[in-house]
Amino acid sequence: MDRTDTSRFDPDRIRVVVFDADGVLVHGATFHPAALNTWHWVKSTGRTTYLLTNNSTTSRARYARRWQRRGFPIKRSEIVSSGYLAALLLRRVVDERAWPVLQSVDVPHFYIVGGTGIPAELRATRVAATWSRDPRDTRPAQVVIVGLDKNITYRKLARALRSLLYDDAVFVATNRDATYPTETGLWPGAGSIVASLVTASGREPDFVMGKPEPQALWFIRDLVGCRSDEMLIVGDRLETDILCARRAGVWSALVLSGVTSAERLAATHDPLLWPDFVLDDVGQLADLFRHPARFAYRHAHERAAVKK
Numbered sequence: 001m002d003r004t005d006t007s008r009f010d011p012d013r014i015r016v017v018v019f020d021a022d023g024v025l026v027h028g029a030t031f032h033p034a035a036l037n038t039w040h041w042v043k044s045t046g047r048t049t050y051l052l053t054n055n056s057t058t059s060r061a062r063y064a065r066r067w068q069r070r071g072f073p074i075k076r077s078e079i080v081s082s083g084y085l086a087a088l089l090l091r092r093v094v095d096e097r098a099w100p101v102l103q104s105v106d107v108p109h110f111y112i113v114g115g116t117g118i119p120a121e122l123r124a125t126r127v128a129a130t131w132s133r134d135p136r137d138t139r140p141a142q143v144v145i146v147g148l149d150k151n152i153t154y155r156k157l158a159r160a161l162r163s164l165l166y167d168d169a170v171f172v173a174t175n176r177d178a179t180y181p182t183e184t185g186l187w188p189g190a191g192s193i194v195a196s197l198v199t200a201s202g203r204e205p206d207f208v209m210g211k212p213e214p215q216a217l218w219f220i221r222d223l224v225g226c227r228s229d230e231m232l233i234v235g236d237r238l239e240t241d242i243l244c245a246r247r248a249g250v251w252s253a254l255v256l257s258g259v260t261s262a263e264r265l266a267a268t269h270d271p272l273l274w275p276d277f278v279l280d281d282v283g284q285l286a287d288l289f290r291h292p293a294r295f296a297y298r299h300a301h302e303r304a305a306v307k308k
């Protein structure tokens with residue numbers, strides 16, 4: 001599929017709309033004024049909605065409850081988090097003993113650098129293993145899972161490193177986001193914690209779960225049973241949301257209400273990071289379905305090439 005050719009976009013063929021959370025539906029603790037209406041509108045058209053988030057610190061169940069309390073009726077089953085994707089992967093890897101280090105143990109043990117969302121998803125997904133987030137944990141670990149840990153300490157890093165170096169543990173990263181957006185600006189993301197363990201161990205993660213890995217979108221595609229080009233993702237970050245869509249063969253709409261400004265987009269020369277469509281914010285989504293050509297993105301370079 002020629003992904004720069006948005007004239008081939010047929011709104012009627014889109015069956016699934018995948019939303020990013022931060023910068024799209026929410027801004028810190030506040031919902032975007034158009035978030036709820038847009039979510040309802042997509043559902044009223046018979047399409048399926050999902051929230052795809054790299055946030056692994058909170059379980060899907062808690063995430064859903066938190067949004068429901070604030071009047072946003074999202075279901076747990078509509079949320080796909082990087083922690084959940086990690087749990088699904090590990091269930092399969094453990095059940096199939098699909099890694100040499102797992103073949104010699106009855107019940108594998110995991111060491112987790114991350115929030116409570118990761119153990120909650122391992123439990124919800126019934127992964128047949130034990131796990132700990134305690135740096136004093138002395139058991140050999142066959143799997144090390146690394147996500148965003150807002151209480152990260154040197155001892156936790158040292159504990160994880162030990163299993164990466166001496167237990168030959170499978171190295172699983174929930175995502176590699178460099179930063180994490182908060183109301184007071186950018187904070188270090190899961191990727192910065194992963195990077196410190198990559199530096200210390202000299203190893204790259206064996207698995208990276210969240211966006212921009214295409215598997216994140218393919219998981220939703222397979223759940224729904226549709227094709228990649230019957231999906232549209234709405235996101236605010238070029239290196240995660242848009243790149244993920246490109247790799248997965250999914251249509252993408254960038255909103256300018258989050259971390260990416262129009263100037264930043266215009267200065268981005270890597271075509272892999274160009275969205276198919278650009279919206280001021282999520283409130284324009286219904287208009288995109290009615291008049292896609294109005295929102296199609298053409299980078300200045302491409303416009304110049306067309307004129308020649």
Ligand SMILES: [Mg+2]
Pocket residue numbers: 020021022023024235236237258
């Ligand atoms: Mg975002």
